[in-house]
Amino acid sequence: MVSVVRDISHVCGHQDSIRIAENSHEKVEKYALWLASKICKECYKLEGRETLNLAAEKLVGIPLPTLRGTDKQIGYATANLSYSAVGL
Ligand SMILES: [Zn+2]
Known part of the structure:
Protein backbone atom coordinates (compact mmCIF):
# COMPACT_ATOMS: atom_id res chain seq x y z
CA MET A 1 0.00 0.00 0.00
CA CYS A 40 -2.38 14.57 19.56
CA LYS A 41 -1.99 10.97 20.78
CA GLU A 42 0.01 11.98 23.87
CA CYS A 43 -2.58 14.56 24.94
CA TYR A 44 -5.32 11.99 24.30
CA LYS A 45 -3.56 9.48 26.56
CA LEU A 46 -2.97 12.16 29.22
CA GLU A 47 -6.61 13.22 29.07
CA GLY A 48 -7.66 9.58 29.55
CA ARG A 49 -5.36 9.18 32.54
CA GLU A 50 -6.72 12.38 34.10
CA THR A 51 -10.27 11.12 33.59
CA LEU A 52 -9.40 7.83 35.27
CA ASN A 53 -7.65 9.62 38.15
CA LEU A 54 -10.71 11.85 38.62
CA ALA A 55 -12.94 8.78 38.59
CA ALA A 56 -10.69 7.01 41.10
CA GLU A 57 -10.87 10.05 43.40
CA LYS A 58 -14.66 9.92 43.26
CA LEU A 59 -14.63 6.21 44.08
CA VAL A 60 -12.53 6.68 47.23
CA GLY A 61 -14.70 6.11 50.24
CA ILE A 62 -17.49 4.34 48.38
CA PRO A 63 -17.82 0.81 49.74
CA LEU A 64 -17.64 -1.61 46.84
CA PRO A 65 -17.41 -5.39 46.97
CA THR A 66 -14.05 -6.95 46.18
CA LEU A 67 -13.88 -7.84 42.52
CA ARG A 68 -13.12 -11.43 41.64
CA GLY A 69 -11.93 -12.72 38.29
CA THR A 70 -8.93 -12.71 36.02
CA ASP A 71 -6.64 -9.68 35.83
CA LYS A 72 -8.21 -8.85 32.48
CA GLN A 73 -11.76 -9.06 33.86
CA ILE A 74 -10.90 -6.96 36.90
CA GLY A 75 -9.14 -4.37 34.73
CA TYR A 76 -12.17 -4.14 32.45
CA ALA A 77 -14.61 -3.91 35.37
CA THR A 78 -12.48 -1.28 37.10
CA ALA A 79 -12.27 0.84 33.96
CA ASN A 80 -16.03 0.66 33.47
CA LEU A 81 -16.70 1.58 37.11
CA SER A 82 -14.34 4.52 36.76
CA TYR A 83 -16.04 5.82 33.65
CA SER A 84 -19.53 5.41 35.05
CA ALA A 85 -18.46 7.29 38.19
CA VAL A 86 -17.70 10.41 36.14
CA GLY A 87 -20.78 10.07 33.96
CA LEU A 88 -19.07 8.92 30.77
ZN1 LIG B 1 -0.83 17.36 22.29
Missing part, protein backbone atom coordinates in the same frame (compact mmCIF):
# COMPACT_ATOMS: atom_id res chain seq x y z
CA VAL A 2 1.27 3.43 -0.87
CA SER A 3 1.25 6.00 1.89
CA VAL A 4 2.37 9.55 2.49
CA VAL A 5 3.79 11.13 5.65
CA ARG A 6 2.23 14.43 6.65
CA ASP A 7 3.30 16.84 9.34
CA ILE A 8 0.20 17.64 11.38
CA SER A 9 -0.17 20.60 13.76
CA HIS A 10 -2.79 19.54 16.30
CA VAL A 11 -5.14 21.91 18.13
CA CYS A 12 -3.24 21.17 21.36
CA GLY A 13 -0.17 22.81 19.83
CA HIS A 14 1.84 19.62 19.33
CA GLN A 15 3.07 18.34 16.01
CA ASP A 16 3.19 14.81 14.67
CA SER A 17 4.40 13.21 11.51
CA ILE A 18 1.60 10.85 10.57
CA ARG A 19 1.60 8.24 7.82
CA ILE A 20 -1.62 8.36 5.83
CA ALA A 21 -2.66 5.71 3.34
CA GLU A 22 -2.64 7.45 0.02
CA ASN A 23 -6.00 7.77 -1.60
CA SER A 24 -6.90 10.67 -3.75
CA HIS A 25 -5.11 13.93 -2.99
CA GLU A 26 -8.44 15.38 -1.82
CA LYS A 27 -9.03 12.56 0.69
CA VAL A 28 -5.51 12.87 2.11
CA GLU A 29 -6.01 16.63 2.55
CA LYS A 30 -9.39 16.15 4.23
CA TYR A 31 -7.96 13.52 6.59
CA ALA A 32 -4.96 15.74 7.40
CA LEU A 33 -7.33 18.63 8.21
CA TRP A 34 -9.44 16.33 10.39
CA LEU A 35 -6.35 15.12 12.25
CA ALA A 36 -5.26 18.74 12.78
CA SER A 37 -8.64 19.47 14.40
CA LYS A 38 -7.95 16.82 17.05
CA ILE A 39 -5.54 16.66 19.98
Whole structure:
Protein backbone atom coordinates (compact mmCIF):
# COMPACT_ATOMS: atom_id res chain seq x y z
CA MET A 1 0.00 0.00 0.00
CA VAL A 2 1.27 3.43 -0.87
CA SER A 3 1.25 6.00 1.89
CA VAL A 4 2.37 9.55 2.49
CA VAL A 5 3.79 11.13 5.65
CA ARG A 6 2.23 14.43 6.65
CA ASP A 7 3.30 16.84 9.34
CA ILE A 8 0.20 17.64 11.38
CA SER A 9 -0.17 20.60 13.76
CA HIS A 10 -2.79 19.54 16.30
CA VAL A 11 -5.14 21.91 18.13
CA CYS A 12 -3.24 21.17 21.36
CA GLY A 13 -0.17 22.81 19.83
CA HIS A 14 1.84 19.62 19.33
CA GLN A 15 3.07 18.34 16.01
CA ASP A 16 3.19 14.81 14.67
CA SER A 17 4.40 13.21 11.51
CA ILE A 18 1.60 10.85 10.57
CA ARG A 19 1.60 8.24 7.82
CA ILE A 20 -1.62 8.36 5.83
CA ALA A 21 -2.66 5.71 3.34
CA GLU A 22 -2.64 7.45 0.02
CA ASN A 23 -6.00 7.77 -1.60
CA SER A 24 -6.90 10.67 -3.75
CA HIS A 25 -5.11 13.93 -2.99
CA GLU A 26 -8.44 15.38 -1.82
CA LYS A 27 -9.03 12.56 0.69
CA VAL A 28 -5.51 12.87 2.11
CA GLU A 29 -6.01 16.63 2.55
CA LYS A 30 -9.39 16.15 4.23
CA TYR A 31 -7.96 13.52 6.59
CA ALA A 32 -4.96 15.74 7.40
CA LEU A 33 -7.33 18.63 8.21
CA TRP A 34 -9.44 16.33 10.39
CA LEU A 35 -6.35 15.12 12.25
CA ALA A 36 -5.26 18.74 12.78
CA SER A 37 -8.64 19.47 14.40
CA LYS A 38 -7.95 16.82 17.05
CA ILE A 39 -5.54 16.66 19.98
CA CYS A 40 -2.38 14.57 19.56
CA LYS A 41 -1.99 10.97 20.78
CA GLU A 42 0.01 11.98 23.87
CA CYS A 43 -2.58 14.56 24.94
CA TYR A 44 -5.32 11.99 24.30
CA LYS A 45 -3.56 9.48 26.56
CA LEU A 46 -2.97 12.16 29.22
CA GLU A 47 -6.61 13.22 29.07
CA GLY A 48 -7.66 9.58 29.55
CA ARG A 49 -5.36 9.18 32.54
CA GLU A 50 -6.72 12.38 34.10
CA THR A 51 -10.27 11.12 33.59
CA LEU A 52 -9.40 7.83 35.27
CA ASN A 53 -7.65 9.62 38.15
CA LEU A 54 -10.71 11.85 38.62
CA ALA A 55 -12.94 8.78 38.59
CA ALA A 56 -10.69 7.01 41.10
CA GLU A 57 -10.87 10.05 43.40
CA LYS A 58 -14.66 9.92 43.26
CA LEU A 59 -14.63 6.21 44.08
CA VAL A 60 -12.53 6.68 47.23
CA GLY A 61 -14.70 6.11 50.24
CA ILE A 62 -17.49 4.34 48.38
CA PRO A 63 -17.82 0.81 49.74
CA LEU A 64 -17.64 -1.61 46.84
CA PRO A 65 -17.41 -5.39 46.97
CA THR A 66 -14.05 -6.95 46.18
CA LEU A 67 -13.88 -7.84 42.52
CA ARG A 68 -13.12 -11.43 41.64
CA GLY A 69 -11.93 -12.72 38.29
CA THR A 70 -8.93 -12.71 36.02
CA ASP A 71 -6.64 -9.68 35.83
CA LYS A 72 -8.21 -8.85 32.48
CA GLN A 73 -11.76 -9.06 33.86
CA ILE A 74 -10.90 -6.96 36.90
CA GLY A 75 -9.14 -4.37 34.73
CA TYR A 76 -12.17 -4.14 32.45
CA ALA A 77 -14.61 -3.91 35.37
CA THR A 78 -12.48 -1.28 37.10
CA ALA A 79 -12.27 0.84 33.96
CA ASN A 80 -16.03 0.66 33.47
CA LEU A 81 -16.70 1.58 37.11
CA SER A 82 -14.34 4.52 36.76
CA TYR A 83 -16.04 5.82 33.65
CA SER A 84 -19.53 5.41 35.05
CA ALA A 85 -18.46 7.29 38.19
CA VAL A 86 -17.70 10.41 36.14
CA GLY A 87 -20.78 10.07 33.96
CA LEU A 88 -19.07 8.92 30.77
ZN1 LIG B 1 -0.83 17.36 22.29
